[in-house]
Amino acid sequence: MTEKRIPHTDLDRLLDRLRGLGAVHAPTRDESGDVILAEVSPGKPVVLDYKNFPLSPKVFLLPQTQTLLRFTNGKPHEPAPVAGNGGPSQGDGRPPNRQAFLFGVRPCDARALLALDEVFLGGDQRDPYYERLRAKTVVIVLACTRPMSSCFCTSVGGGPSDEAGADVLAIGLEADLLLRAITPKGEDLLSSAADLLGDATPPAIEEAQERARKAADQIAPVELDRSAERLRNAYDSPLWGILSQKCLGCGTCSFLCPTCHCFDITDEVRGDVVRRVRTWDCCAYPLFTLHASGHNPRPTPKERWRQRLMHKFRYAVENLGRLFCVGCGRCIRNCPVSLDLRAVFRELGA
Numbered sequence: 213m214t215e216k217r218i219p220h221t222d223l224d225r226l227l228d229r230l231r232g233l234g235a236v237h238a239p240t241r242d243e244s245g246d247v248i249l250a251e252v253s254p255g256k257p258v259v260l261d262y263k264n265f266p267l268s269p270k271v272f273l274l275p276q277t278q279t280l281l282r283f284t285n286g287k288p289h290e291p292a293p294v295a296g297n298g299g300p301s302q303g304d305g306r307p308p309n310r311q312a313f314l315f316g317v318r319p320c321d322a323r324a325l326l327a328l329d330e331v332f333l334g335g336d337q338r339d340p341y342y343e344r345l346r347a348k349t350v351v352i353v354l355a356c357t358r359p360m361s362s363c364f365c366t367s368v369g370g371g372p373s374d375e376a377g378a379d380v381l382a383i384g385l386e387a388d389l390l391l392r393a394i395t396p397k398g399e400d401l402l403s404s405a406a407d408l409l410g411d412a413t414p415p416a417i418e419e420a421q422e423r424a425r426k427a428a429d430q431i432a433p434v435e436l437d438r439s440a441e442r443l444r445n446a447y448d449s450p451l452w453g454i455l456s457q458k459c460l461g462c463g464t465c466s467f468l469c470p471t472c473h474c475f476d477i478t479d480e481v482r483g484d485v486v487r488r489v490r491t492w493d494c495c496a497y498p499l500f501t502l503h504a505s506g507h508n509p510r511p512t513p514k515e516r517w518r519q520r521l522m523h524k525f526r527y528a529v530e531n532l533g534r535l536f537c538v539g540c541g542r543c544i545r546n547c548p549v550s551l552d553l554r555a556v557f558r559e560l561g562a
Contacts, residue, residue: 213400214393215412222408223389227315228254229405234311234348237272239265239320249314250318258302260384263360264540268321268470270328272314273345274492276467278476279404280341280353280544281488286479312529313401314344316354320365322377325351327528327536331473334532341490348395353378357423359431367434372427373420381418390420434554439535441527446560454514458549463494465520465551471536474500495519521553549558 218226228237231254238252239259247262272362282289306408329346332339356363356562365371375381379398383390390412393399402409466472476493493500496516502508510516528536537553544552 213261214399215409216390216391216402216409217385217388217412220390223258225408226405227252227258229408230313233404234313236313236315238315240526241368242276249316258316259422260316260354263358263524266542266546267468268324268540268542269314269317270324270470272312272349273325273328274473275341276492278341280490281458283486284486296414311348311350312388313350313352315352317351318356319353319372319374319378320370320538320541321470322353323370323374323538324377324540326377327471327538330532332533343558351377351403352378352380352382353426355381355383355427357384357427359547360426360541362544363431363539364434365539366428367436368535368537368539371424372431373424377519383423385416385419388416390416403496424460435557436525439557440529442557442560443522443526449560451516451556451559452518455551456517458551459496459517460549461496461497461498461513461516462548463545464548466494466496467492467541468546470538471524471539495523521556
């Protein structure tokens with residue numbers, strides 16, 4: 213495992229080197245001042261001291277709206293896959309053979325990409341649209357130093373310096389970034405910039421470890437042990453009806469969640485052109501499970517809200533052997549009525 217370091221003052225040189233290989237997406241401020249993960253051109257400031265992005269990096273592999281097939285005058289054409297850019301459009305137009313470097317992704321979001329890999333690449337039917345984008349994406353994770361009060365990554369198997377899902381793990385030090393290659397992609401990246409990097413000294417490694425410990429100590433634990441068993445026993449609990457009375461069914465939690473992956477496919481007709489479009493969908497919506505017969509197995513917010521937690525903390529564990537929650541806290545921070553899944557598990561008890 214290769215460990216290198218680069219002074220903060222030389223970071224722009226490293227990003228310029230990566231731009232010679234593909235598109236570089238890094239934390240930067242948008243027009244409103246919010247920090248987002250977006251393509252950065254030379255000279256555009258990169259932000260290293262930030263909490264997390266409102267929208268997770270899943271949009272780069274599973275765009276919010278994605279054209280799968282186009283028919284013009286009855287003739288089919290499959291567009292080249294493109295990566296999402298966080299907006300409602302199809303994406304940034306990345307050619308299929310162009311690499312994308314996601315620099316500054318938080319550890320929880322990198323871990324979430326492994327959950328998406330399980331869905332789109334783990335079975336016999338691999339999703340070709342996701343697969344082509346994933347193969348050309350390099351993930352450079354930036355360890356957390358100031359977790360938010362809504363974060364609980366340490367309770368779901370992660371941590372502020374978690375390496376899962378990272379090709380390179382970057383840890384911010386006083387004067388440098390420590391860069392640790394995790395995968396062959398990461399080794400190739402560090403090799404391509406070897407002339408810009410110095411060796412990681414023992415004091416630098418010790419400083420990185422101390423910062424990781426301090427960050428982990430800031431995160432309050434959540435009792436999620438035996439989540440599948442607890443939810444199985446609580447399937448008919450009246451708690452679901454009580455909690456769901458607050459839920460607006462707006463879908464904010466699903467769309468911001470880095471592991472939610474449900475989608476709908478529709479055909480849009482405009483004159484002689486037909487587009488087959490894949491669009492994010494949400495289990496909180498009444499039409500999500502509506503049958504053609506008119507029957508809906510989840511007719512009220514109670515069943516729909518219960519399904520969300522069952523999927524992430526029970527069904528995913530039973531079917532895939534892993535939680536589908538990475539503790540990023542986006543659903544907690546952004547819920548307009550302050551529904552908090554941590555409180556739900558406290559209510560469920562042992």
